Amino acid sequence: MTLNCAVLDDYQDVALSMADWSALEGSVEVRSYREHFGSEEEVAAAVGDCEILVVMRERTPFPASLLDRLPRLRLLITSGMRNASIDLGAAARNGVTVCGTASNSEPPAELTWALILGLARHVVTESAALRDGGPWQSTIGADLHGRTLALLGLGKIGAKVAAVGRAFGMDVVAWSHNLTEERAAEHGVRRAGSLGELLEAGDFVSVHLQLGERTRGLIGAGELKRMRRTACLVNTSRAAIVDQEALVLALREGWIAGAGADVFEEEPLPAGHPLRTAPNFLGLPHLGYVTRRNYEGYFGEAVEDIAAYLAGSPVRTLAVPD
Structure with a gap:
């Protein structure tokens, strides 16, 4: 048969x-x-x-x-x-x-850096302007060297992202519920004492946690407000770790400078989803492992x-x- x-x-x-x-x-x-x-x-x-x-x-x-x-x-x-x-x-x-x-685990780590660099240097905005005959140089990029990369999670993917951050000359700090001083030191990373401390320190905050009871909705409005107004949030892990409504509000009201995401709670993302039109948002259609x-x-x-x-x-x- x-x-x-x-x-x-x-x-x-x-x-x-x-x-x-x-x-x-x-x-x-x-x-x-x-x-x-x-x-x-x-x-x-x-x-x-x-x-x-x-x-x-x-x-x-x-x-x-x-x-x-x-x-x-x-x-x-x-x-x-x-x-x-x-x-x-x-x-x-x-x-x-x-x-x-x-x-x-290498592909999602690599894509994380595509989002970080895209946000830092306004790649989409400048490329679109070049193609469409828009202004020549309309943005000013954010430096990576000397800035702080804050990682939520230091597992297989987070550790690879950390290594690239160090190669860029960034100060790398990490936090998760289970992160130990020993593992952080093993990867040349500082361990933050709390989630709030991590968010306040980061110029670029990148999510690399598994979705579970402790991490669902971990980043809400209060957490986003603790980030620097000049900071960017990147999520290539699971969408539900970041409150999506709060993220849209943070972008529209300027709590943070920008955000990048490769994951969404509903996929494919509906045509009218507010993230599609949120300012300073760089989104990709879940390409991390593709x-x-x-x-x-x-x-x-x-x-x-x-x-x-x-x-x-x-x-x-x-x-x-x-």
Whole structure:
């Protein structure tokens, strides 16, 4: 019997060309969907015939209510080894095996610097003016050398961002709930004593925390007001760590000089979302992990996950949390 497999949210229509799916010929029929399904009803209608699904990060959530709508589903594969939008307990109760893939931390760290540099040197404004025949040199850039880079989180990605900041000659300070003096020192970084101390010190504040109970809404109006009016906030982690309404207000009222983000609470970002027109906002459509090397890894290992599952020995399984 041939099983049906669908790849969801394949925005660039590249999933089937980024890996060799021929190893599954005769056993699995694979199709991909470029469009995003905005409701559980749409997802169930499109892929209800599938035993296998491959999902990209958290583009489409899989809560219990959706998993209950997919009685044929047996294998769910996510890019990366962590996906907070999949209810692993509900998957287990429904007899669904959840597997992941490797994911490289360099691409989101690199994109963080694209946002920081874009904000510091007003790259979009100046490039648009050059193309459109606007004024020659209309902005004055902010220096990085000698300024303070404040990192919320010093994990794999945060540590890579810190190394580049030091190379630019920046003073790097970091904070998280669990950050120790030893880890900060290991990466040549000062440890802030509190979140407020970090925010007050930073010329550029960059978010690199996991989303959880302690970090959801961590940066609200009060925290944004503690930042310097000349400072910029960058978020390439998870949108819900920063209160989105407060961020729009901070930009419109000039609490901070600017903000950059690659993550949004609703993706794709609705056409009328206020961040689209917020002043001094540099937004990208969640490109942090979207590189050829990552995609080849995601889809190549998805093929391996499917083959291993069919052989009765699933690999890279995601365990149900305690």
